[in-house]
Amino acid sequence: MKPLQTIGAFSAALAVVFGAAYGIGAAVGPGTPASTPAADHGEAHTEAAESPDLTPAGLQVSEGGYTLDLETRSLPADRPGTLRLTVRDAHGEPVTAYETEQTKQLHLIVASRELTTYRHLHPTRDADGTWSIPVDLPAAGSYRVFADFRPAGAEESLTLGADLTVTGRYEATAPAAPTATTTVDGYTVSLDGSLEAGAESDLTLSVARDGRPVTALQPYLGAYGHLVALRSGDLAYLHVHPHDEATNGRMSGPDVSFAATTPSAGTYRLFLDFKAGGTVHTAAFTVSTES
Incomplete structure (x- = not known):
């Protein structure tokens, strides 16, 4: 699947939906309950305030006056390389001042289109605003690079995305089937909870080793775990927040x-x-x- 085609199709679909909604609203005639503009505004404001933010992140290379300039457009498969990128403001100038979030100024996520390869990286920034980090990606194919950051003085963080090609012999792979348990490096991790479409969901992940609960999880990025969720197909980046912060270096x-x-x-x-x-x-x- 080509990322730009995916994003274009997604945008076109939104345009059709919103256009149809506008036409239906304009066609409403007699029989519609009467209401005052002030009441309508207040009701809409209340609903917006109570609804979670469902806007997918990472589908755009530019947002809010900032642009992700991915200088590295391709890398060879299974060989060491370097990713370089710059975040630019509305004037095209490199951003050199950031807020620290989850102990870092910028989180870099690299994921293959099939979501079988994943990297969570923390690059270093030069004085000119260029971020860079060594990376070794195992398989050829199309990848998405996400930069999660908050410019200094900005009220909210942004997640911008750009495409990366990893060259070499390509072999298609498919994500693993849905499961509530997985094993990594001798640890068994279990997932309790489910994702509800169009809403905020609570998820609990439990870590065990040799059949025993692990009670010595160490702080990582200001919490006891960092979770990234990506939608299959267009790789939309979900808003995920930990319930508990890690403080005073204690284990949990x-x-x-x-x-x-x-x-x-x-x-x-x-x-x-x-x-x-x-x-x-x-x-x-x-x-x-x-559903």
Whole structure:
């Protein structure tokens, strides 16, 4: 699937939906309950305030006056390379001042189109605003690069996305089937909870080793785990927030809880980064929403 075609089709579909909604609203005639403009405005404001943010992130290269300039457009498969990128403001100038979120100024996520390869990276920034980091991606194909950051003084963080091609002999792969349990590096991670389409859902992931709960999870990025959720197909980046922050360097576990906002029905790939034994491990799950 070509990313630009996916994004274009998604945008076109939105245009059709919103256009149809406008036409239906304009056609409403007699028989519609009367209401005052002030009441309508207040009701709409209340509904908006109570509804979760369902806008998918990562589908755009530019948003809010900022652009992700991915200088590295291709890398060879299974060979060391370097990713370089710059975040530019509305004037095209490099952004050189950022807020720190989850202990970092910029989180970089790299995922293959099939969601079988995943990297959570933290590049370093030069004085000129260029971010860079070594990376080794195992398989050829189309990848998506996400930059998650908040410019200094901005009220909200942004997640911008751009495409990366990894060259070499391509072999198609498919994500693993939905499951509630997975094993990584000798740790067994279980998922409790489900994703509900169009709503915020609570997810709890529990870590065990040799059949025993792990109660010595170490703080990682300001929490006891970091969860990224990507929608299969267009790789929309979900808004996910940990319920508990890690403070004073204390250990915790075996449970790590999150709130995930799911914009639509579909299949999603969840990637949990957790730290145990001084090493960061990544557990992956495939989850389908409940309609």
